[in-house]
Amino acid sequence: MAWNSSSSGRRLLDCEDRKCVGASWALVSAIFTVGSLLALASPIAATPDLKGIDPKDLQYYESSIIWCRDKSKSFPRERLNDNFCDCRDGTDEPGTSACPESKFYCSNIGHRPETLFSSRVNDGICDCCDGSDEYDGKIKCSNTCWEAGKKSREKLEKKLATFKEGLKLRTKDVDYARHKRKEQQEELSTLKKDEKNLKDVVKKLKVHLDAIEKAEKEEELKRAKAEQERQAKQNASIGNTNASVTETPTEVRPEDFEVEISDVQNSEDSQVEEKEAGSHEEGLETVVQSEGESENLESLSKEELGKLVASRWTGEKVEHEGRFGENSDNSHHVMEETDEAVDDSSNNLHETGEEFENNENADWVNEDRENEDNEEEEEEEEEEDNYEKTYVPSEHTEVERIRREFSEANSKLTSLQRKISDLELKLKQDFGKDGEFFSFYDQCFEMKLNKYLYKICPYKQASQNENHATSRLGTWDGFKDDYKVMVFSNGDKCWNGPDRSLKVRLRCGLKNEVLSVEEPSRCEYVAELTTPASCLESKLLALQQQQRNAESQLHEEL
């Protein structure tokens, strides 16, 4: 198993032939420091123990006095691998376990060479496939390099095939993306032109409409004044005591509505606030408020108390009054259901809002707010619109016609603007160096794992779904690590933990496919996705080089 000097000599020569790009710092420094002495190193008299030395480093060990690499001291060659650590950095014991810092090189003929920590040498466990790390007779390691090498070569071959095929697909995708992107850019400029024209139309109509409305308002005011006077007279005749009663129907009722609306708005707000507060305080999702908990504990049933106390450790939600049915061992269950309830209603609102736009009375939609991101506010607005809509008088046919025209134009403009902003949003995304991720924009990738369905929508968000419950794992946060990882962050808050997040590792593959989803740390998810987009030419070349190296090494060894 030990090196003999002739084979090491040959190895060294080979190394020089191939110019040995990877020559280690040690070698370089050795040449500098020991200089010409080394070059002239005389042939070694005693058979030196060269176990564990990387062939590239053999030269370093040729002189009769060798320096520790850290220059702390030197040692005579007989101390090389004498099983006593002289150099703190392990220079003198590459072939034994004596120095904690040294590394053991096994050549693994038939497979690829490996460098082990010194802790593996003669520890009774076979680490190198050639078994060279166990030489003290405690254990006999069979040489498995040939099988291992074969397996690894086959694996490499397979991988190469995947890369080759994948690269073709990728090239296609990149072409398609380039083409499509250009198309969409053109579409965008067309849309923008249309928008400009439409804006002019709307503007004109608006001027017209304003004039009509102004006249209308004056009329209205007049009428109102007359009405007031009429009522004042009436009131006077009924008497002061009843004044407040009679005021009620005329003045208070509209306010009533306003109050109702603002109530709804407030409760929306507070709903959101409470949700946030809950998550801020790393919400132990229990029914009972912390402050009042002490008192409330007393009134709990034994089972509720048990669950509540358990929840301090686990953060599981404790459900009151069995309202949500069976005990769930998913701590996020209830919260998610609630979330969804809210989501649903907002979705509905959206639909309502969209219907609105197509409605001929949609002229009350405030265009300034159209592009606002804030959903909540939008919802409120639309809510209000919805209410006010029913109060729009439509008496005069002329006014009505202009108003309808205005409304139609406006609505067209709105939808146009929405299209523009969508397209702009898309086109400003980072689709990779070659636009290879362009097609990811409109795709979601899914994986079912036990009871969960994971949904990864690049450029948008990722979620974990269980029946009707959804946890947001994060919203799109871009690529990291040279397009090898997609990051989704700021997902739903975890009790006592971080916000959920997901990292998607990308690997070359022929299909877009989620291979695994894991949660190595609480609420920090990691998924693996294969995609042709990650089949890079540079990597293919590297693999081919690797294959050539393996082949030439094998050839050499045989």
Place this chain on the structure above:
Amino acid sequence: MDCNLQFILGLLCLLVVLISNPASGFKSEEFRKCNQAPFCKEARARKPGTSKAHVSEISLKDGSVRAKLLSFSETDEPAGALILLLTVYREGILRIRVKEENEPPSGKRRFEVPDVLVTGLEDRRLWIQRVSTENGVTVFYLAAGHEVVLQHSPFQIHVRKGSEQLVSFNSKGLFHFEQLRQKREGENWEETFRSHTDSRPHGPQSVSFDVSFHKAEHVYGIPEHATRLALKPTRGTEEYSEPYRLFNLDVFEYLEESPFGLYGSIPFMLSHNQDRTTGFFWLNAAEMLIDVLAPGWDKEVDNEEKTAASSIDTQWITESGPLDAFLFVGPTPKDVVKQYTSVTGTTTIPQYFATAYHQCRWNYKDEADVKHVDSKFDEFDIPYDVIWLDIEHTDGKKYFTWDPILFPNPEEMQKKIASKGRHMVTIVDPHIKRDDGYWVHKEATEEGYYVKDVQGRDYDGWCWPGSSSYLDMVNPAIRSWWADKFSLSSYKGSTPILYIWNDMNEPSVFNGPEASMPRDNLHYGGVENRDIHNAYGYYFHMASAEGLLRRGDANDRPFVLSRAFFAGTQRVGPVWTGDNTADWDHLRASVPMILTLGLTGIAFTGADVGGFFGNPDSELLTRWYQLGAFYPFFRAHAHLDTKRREPWLFGEPYTSLIRNAIDTRYALLPYYYTLFKEASTTGVPVMRPLWMEFPKDASTYAMDDEFMVGQGLLVRGIYAEGISVESVYLPGDEPWYHFETGAEYAGGHHYKMPVTLESILVFQKSGTIIPRKDRHRRSSTQTEKDPFTLVVALNTAKQAEGELYIDDGKSYDFEKGAFIHRKFIFSKGRLTSSSLHGQDNSRKGFSSSSLVDRIIILGLKPEESIGKHRALVESVNQKIDVERGPTILRRGAALNAVVIRMPNVAIADDWSIQLL
């Protein structure tokens, strides 16, 4: 309108289920205070001198002093007499027992806690030959120069040496003994605390008294509390707090400084001053409260025996149970610990692997996770010996089962772990899921093995699995049945490398009073939980360890970690300090907690490295590893919701720093194992307060930021962020050597030392020899045949000595002499190794092929030694090299030491090496 409705509905849903604040932190109000417990409140309010008990009818019976105690309180109704029994054991131990003379009318006897006292105790009893009675006192012999003085009226007991009083019992007249009696008409014995009612069927039965430690500077012990090592007064002129409580409880997010009772209880207190250490132990497993009274606490009271300013008085109060107490006279700290452990037993020497590093987390999720973590340790060349699985590994929190999806092939998984010489630990808790499909529950129900509620039904509490019952571990038959559950055939998926962890054994009952069991629950023999509460976890621990013992044909030392403990737990297995928190204060608190456990007999202890709750930053985690590497029990653990924090996850430099810390522990394993051997024979703990090694040095008495490991190492942790200079006190008048640089520091000084993130402050005491194994390995298993390094730290006389104990690290063969025990002495330039083992050990079935390949000598100037010196291995008459070298084999280590190179003498042999 539809939309509105949806919103309102959504809102309603939120309101119903919402989301309160997290139950963050310790909830003081959920735990009973002294003044909420009538027995405690009354005892605490009692004035000194209240007790009017007097002694009569003193006689010698079977070598013990027997007497009657009468009319012990003016206020109490007349009751039967009490019997006082005083017994003496070898080496200065006095036992004080008081019982009701007559069988109580209810038929209930006070429960005497079984299986705590060692079996051979009776053999060490000294027969009291005679007593002398005059002037109202009876005096008899205790130990070398010590006498017991029994004062008749008022009843008091003193231990004295010559004219010097050491310890007194009832010298403050607080003795109070509520005799068991029948309920009077209209009397209501029920007590309620929060929503829980305690029926108290046997009524008042509290016992309390005072103990005075004369001239004591400090008192220590009575774990488990998160407090300083030197116990602060709880009552007195300035101070006032809750008394120290001994009541085993599962406390959520405990505070880092509080007299509040935690998971275990040992009613053993030590006192110390320059000349004398004494101890007092009360064998009673009921709720106990102990006040440490500040000097002058009784100055308002007209009492003839005012406390001398230098005394520390203490008041001891229990709810029920016997008065059976032991007094230990010392005189040194080690003597007291030895005396205490001669009564309750010593720590069994652990398996070698168990003294190495343990990797735990709630939870390693599945087999792939286990494999991944295991392989990462190898990838980063960080050694570890044991990987742990918390509750999530089970099928629905049914212990002895495996989650079929996450752990489908547990045996295969353990085989892989075992192939690297590593071990695995799984958790087994005492709450049994009430699930008819669970065989443990089925058997326990059928056999009637559960603890009963006050109505006599199987008690149904709530814990991890939901509705759960608790095995009645007080019953030896049930313990035996339980032990059989650990056999390889019964515990499916277990293999011989699997060991056990007992958690929640206080017991923790989520919906019980104070998150534990109702006091009126009934155990074997009709004993209430009130009487055995603090020992429940101990019996459970004992039964589990017995299971592993049986599994290994009584020749594989069990390893069972327990959270709850009682006096005697040291014989069973290690404990840890429970659910601590990842902050600097908890890091700091771990030291006094572990030191206190060591003083009270439990040598094998540790705290969760990293802190259980919360997320340590990289610096805190590094500091925790650096300190934790010196805990007797070295395990990292983390809560389910924390971020992963395995040693390699924080990147450089932290990975390397943590690796260095763990490597240091591995290098020192031979030293630790030798210290465990010492603990197993003498009771002296592995990790010791400074005053145990330097009992005369008063400046060390309250020190608990630094500590000793054995006699040889002093460790000073770093307990705050960003420290660049830290003070350290090096006691004694001999020099110390920096553990890593070998630099020498004179003893008896406070130093301000520069500190980097590289390491905490560790020093080797001069005059000691520490054995190490410096080679890196995957786990301790692979170090077996590796050579030893001896680090010889010379004192000013250029002398040093040390020991090394080795055995097979697994079995009980050492009891038959299968071990190597060496003594190393360095004197006059010669290092000799001789056997401490009585006979030639080669015939006793254990030997070692390991050599000594490196001898590091600190205290010789390298520049004077190198070149001139060689060394002669005298047995083979071979000259070897002496060189300048580092104290530790690490990149950049200073070359401050003289190194004898490759003596290659066998560790098992006698040899000597002479420096020339």
